[in-house]
Amino acid sequence: EDQVTQSPEALRLQEGESSSLNCSYTVSGLRGLFWYRQDPGKGPEFLFTLYSAGEEKEKERLKATLTKKESFLHITAPKPEDSATYLCAVLAYYGNNRLAFGKGNQVVVIP
Amino acid sequence: DTEVTQTPKHLVMGMTNKKSLKCEQHMGHRAMYWYKQKAKKPPELMFVYSYEKLSINESVPSRFSPECPNSSLLNLHLHALQPEDSALYLCASSQGLAGGTTYNEQFFGPGTRLTVL
Numbered sequence: 001e002d003q004v005t006q007s008p009e010a011l012r013l014q015e016g017e018s019s020s021l022n023c024s025y026t027v028s029g030l031r032g033l034f035w036y037r038q039d040p041g042k043g044p045e046f047l048f049t050l051y052s053a054g055e056e057k058e059k060e061r062l063k064a065t066l067t068k069k070e071s072f073l074h075i076t077a078p079k080p081e082d083s084a085t086y087l088c089a090v091l092a093y094y095g096n097n098r099l100a101f102g103k104g105n106q107v108v109v110i111p
Numbered sequence: 112d113t114e115v116t117q118t119p120k121h122l123v124m125g126m127t128n129k130k131s132l133k134c135e136q137h138m139g140h141r142a143m144y145w146y147k148q149k150a151k152k153p154p155e156l157m158f159v160y161s162y163e164k165l166s167i168n169e170s171v172p173s174r175f176s177p178e179c180p181n182s183s184l185l186n187l188h189l190h191a192l193q194p195e196d197s198a199l200y201l202c203a204s205s206q207g208l209a210g211g212t213t214y215n216e217q218f219f220g221p222g223t224r225l226t227v228l
Binding site for chain 2: 031032034036041042043044045046049087089091097098099101102103104
């Protein structure tokens with residue numbers, strides 16, 4: 001069974017204090033790893049897809065990286081508007097076409 | 112354009128009511144999904160449609176009935192719901208179910224906040 005574990009569950013950052021979120025996964029044949037941002041009461045917003053170890057993608061203050069066992073979402077010099085829950089999900093090659101989600105990283109950036 | 116729209120934004124219904132949730136996308140995607148999300152939990156898959164045919168039903172109770180009238184529209188018909196069905200219902204779409212690269216990227220709508228009294 002695919003497993004996705006995100007840590008830390010919750011993180012409070014001072015504005016400008018860079019940090020990283022971790023998503024470790026166990027899957028037989030990774031088809032893709034996806035990062036989403038979700039604000040309270042809203043749908044997840046697609047951020048990145050990573051397909052192979054060593055791949056990196058960037059968007060504004062966010063940078064996602066991938067190894068064979070985990071992905072990191074680096075937040076550089078965060079601003080209060082970066083406060084959100086960040087969801088990691090994996091899709092496996094075999095069978096079921098279902099995204100396996102982690103429980104999320106809840107990030108609060110304090111001005 | 113990566114927009115998925117959902118209506119209504121909020122819905123309050125009694126346990127004997129019948130209501131429907133609607134989802135629409137104009138990205139030419141051929142796979143559409145319904146998810147249920149409880150507070151502080153990740154989305155849980157309910158149904159998947161591929162090329163307008165039901166592909167996955169995650170053993171969802173029959174009081175939830177999905178429908179895909181065409182490749183752009185997805186409905187979720189609700190009947191005789193229970194208070195524990197109160198949640199955020201999310202629709203998503205992707206280019207398809209197979210293949211690599213961007214094919215499997217799912218784009219979510221804003222959700223419908225459902226309250227069952």
